[in-house]
Amino acid sequence: MDELLRPRLLWCFGLLVVLVSVSLGLLHPAAPQLVFPAIIMGFVLWCTAIRRHLLFSTVGCVVLLLMVQVALPGSVGLGETLVTTILFASIAVAFAYIRANGLAATDRACEIAERMESQARSYADEIARSEVRYATLFSDMNHAHAEQDISEAKRMIDEAKTNGATSFERLAAENPEFIDRCLAAVKVNRVNDALLNMMGYADHAELVAKPPTENAVDSRRVMQEQLHAMFDGRHHFASTATLIGKDNRKVTVAVGVNVPDDWSVSLSTHIDITEQLRDREAILSAREDLARASRALAVGAISTTLSHELNQPLLAIGLGTKSAERWLERTPPRLEEVARSLEGIRLNADRMSAIIRNTRDKLVKGAKELSRVDLRQLLTETSYVLEGDLAARRSRMQLSLDDDAIEVMADRTDIQQVFINLITNAADAMAQVECERIVTIASHRSTEQRLTIEVSDNGPGISDENLKLVFQPFFSTKSGGMGMGLQICRSIIESFGGTLNVRNNQGRGATFIISLPLPPASDTGQAP
Ligand SMILES: Nc1ncnc2c1ncn2[C@@H]1O[C@H](COP(=O)(O)OP(=O)(O)OP(=O)(O)O)[C@@H](O)[C@H]1O
Ligand SMILES: [Mg+2]
Structure with a gap:
């Protein structure tokens, strides 16, 4: 039987017993005389039963009846008094017993109920307090927040997964109406003042009433990202969106969405990044201008390099052609010499196409991979x-x-x-000297890791003043010189991780010193 119902039944039963005993007292042949003591006794019983003092109850009855005997002698016979007393005493005992048990249980139940009620009240108070705290925080935050009800959308997504959907992308592609229904199920619960201001609204209700799908230019994409996160069970995702505010104003925001464990609501934070985007666009456009300018500069530099580098083989081809003609004009024509001149022309033509190919590769691919170069082989070919x-x-x-x-x-x-630039410069420098004109190219290991190549001549050398200037672009002491040769040489050597410097010799002439890292030991023997 119900824990609460049983004591109540016992209580009713006890009351019935009291009423019956009072009625019995009234129905007794000595009824008129017994009315007064019976009522008093009933009352005493009632009170004592309530208080559960059994002994006091019984003694009280006896004392009362004796007092009635003394006050109204002869009104009730002694035997009747004793019978009535015993009757009432046993009823009182039974009643008190029932009552005691009933009341104890009732009290316990009431006590438990009260405790539970007070606990429930305190929980409700705590919930109410935290709701107030949350609402205050939510509305007073400086950042813009919105709370959306996503429970129905989550239920639909879970149902789709139960029905076999394994990929959100496929679900969205194959069933766009389902996505529409999910999006329509998302409702805005509330927005805070910061979001209201950001979007230019004055009234919370107006913004809350607007369907979330109409709140941003790209709301479908962003909300679909949210559904995707729900599908994957992710409680957080971040994105960007362009909100549509009052009077169609556009606000670009970074959005961060958090979902509590119960998937009931989503809390989104919106940070206005419109200004930053504008700045970024300005920076990007400035960068593009800069890149365009540097490209123009690079093209200019490359065309200067190209014209400089092509100039030398072109001159050589001209010279080779002239000498071939001269050998042909001889009688008999010196065919061996002609063939030699033609070989020189071919080598220079090959060189020109290599320079052009190299320049194009530099433009297209950027930095090139270096390979092992045999100096003896290269310099022999260069001498041709x-x-x-x-x-x-x-x-x-x-x-x-x-x-x-x-x-x-x-x-x-x-x-x-x-090498061609340095040797040509050396030959130019020695053009006026009377002694033997020799360009020496020497190489040795300068350290464990580096190798030095020296290109020296016995020309007039370089004045102290010009020593600082020779590597500068367009510095030349020659009437037809571009002043680009040494600058190009230095940038090429630096691109191999090396250095190029110059010094005057002890005796005559100048020496250009190239320092390069040695090839890795493991590569030894793999000449290109
Ligand atoms: N071996 C050298 N001896 C003396 N002076 C030199 C030597 N090499 C270079 N110079 C000086 O350095 C200057 C710059 O040389 P660079 O090769 O850069 O230009 P250029 O030879 O004048 O013209 P181009 O650009 O056609 O090569 C030369 O004009 C010359 O004055
Ligand atoms: Mg030069």
């Missing part, structure tokens, strides 16, 4: 290329390469370009 030039200046090349300083890591065409 420059044969005509050097002969015209009555100069010659001389190699002095150490065996352990034969290879460098470089781009073949580029490093040949460096």
Whole structure:
């Protein structure tokens, strides 16, 4: 039986017993005399039963009846008094017993109920207090917040998963109406003042009433991202959106969405990034201008380099053609010499196409991979290329390469370009000297990791004043010089991780010193 119902029944039963005993007292032949004591006794019983003092109840009855006997002698016989007393006493005992049990249970139940009620009240108070705290925080936050009811959308998504959906992308692609229904199920619960201000509204209700799908230019995308997060069980996601405010004003925001564990609501935070975006666009456009300008500059530099580098082989081809013609004019024509001149022309033409190819590769691919270059082989080939030039200046090349300083890591065409520029400069410098005109190219290991190549001549050397200027672009002391050769050489050597410097010799002439890292030991023997 119900824990609460039983004591109540016992209570009713006890009351019934009291009423019956009072009625019995009234129905007794000595009824009129018994009315007064019976009522008093009933009352005493009632009170004592309530208080559960059994002994007091019984003694009280006896004392009362005796007092009635003394006050109204002869009104009630002694035997009747005793019978009535015993009757009432046993009823009182029974009643008190029932009552005691009933009341104890009732009290316990009431006590439990009261405790539960007070606990429930305190929980309700706490919930109310925290709701007030949350609402205050929510509305007073400086950042813009919105709370959306997503419970129905989450239920629909879960149902779709139960029905076999495994990928949100596929679900969205195959069932766009389902996505529409999910989006329509999302409702705005509340927004705070900051969001209201940001979107230019004055009335909370007006913004809350607007369907979330109409709140942003890209709301479908953002909300779909939210559904995706729900599908994946992610409680957080971040995105950007362009909100549509009052009077169609657009506010670009960074959005962060958090969902509590019960998936009932989503709390979104919106940070206005319109200004930052505008700044970023300005920076991007400035960067583009800068990139355009640097590209123009690079193209200018490349065309300068190209015209400089193509100039030398072109001159060599011109010279080679002239000497071939001269050998042909001889009688009989010196065909061997003609063939030699033609070979020189071919080598220079090859060089020109290599320079053009190299320049195009630099433009398209950027930095190139370096490979192992055999200096002896390269310089021998270079001496053929420059044969005509050097002969015209009555100069010659001389190699002095150490065996352990034969290879460098470089781009073949580029490093040949460096040697051609340095040798041509040396030949130019020696053009006026009377002694033997020799360009010496020597190499040796300068340290464990580096190799030095020196290109020296016995010309007049470089004045102290010009020593600082020779590597500057467009510095030239020659009437037809561009002043680009040394600048190009230095940037090529630096691109291989090396350095290029100059010093005057002890005796005559100048020496250009190239320092390069040695090729890695493991690569030894893999000449290109
Ligand atoms: N071996 C050298 N001896 C003396 N002076 C030199 C030597 N090499 C270069 N110079 C000086 O450095 C200057 C710059 O040389 P650079 O190769 O950069 O330009 P250029 O030879 O004048 O013209 P171009 O751009 O056609 O090569 C030369 O004009 C010359 O005065
Ligand atoms: Mg030069």
